Amino acid sequence: MLERTLAIIKPDAVERNLIGQVIHRLEDAGLRPRALRMISLDRKTAAGFYQVHCGRPFFESLVTYMTSGPVVVMVLEGEDAIARWRTVMGATDPAKADAGTIRRDFGVNIEHNSVHGSDAPETARFEIGYFFNSLEIV
Secondary structure: OEEEEEEOOHHHHOOOOHHHHHHHHHHHHEEEEEEEEEEEEOOOHHHHHOOOOOOOOOOOHHHHHOOOOOOEEEEEEEEHHHHHHHHHHHHOOOHHHOOOOOOHHHHHOOOOOOOEEOHHHHHHHHHHHHOOOOOOOO
């Protein structure tokens, strides 16, 4: 089924000039960027995006990290895009991610794991709408 999902290249990967390598991998997996831009998140925007984690022990450090430098936000489209992107990303903890995944190859630790991806269709709709309006998605 053709789906859309949100992808974020996080500050650690942007800082290490990995944007092109991440995009290359997602394209190799059959995913097509339909919207893309580099932005800097302020605290309010980052906290709103990660509101589902509010109250968890890692929330404050996550917001601080996501505001520490620019990120690249993208809408990806493809067959089973959500599952496919999550497979390409790998497990949240790079130490537990499969060999050849983005997080295993580029992630620093469980928080600085280089990329984000929506985990379900409902989440993808919310996350895509958080960063893009319909006119920006081609």
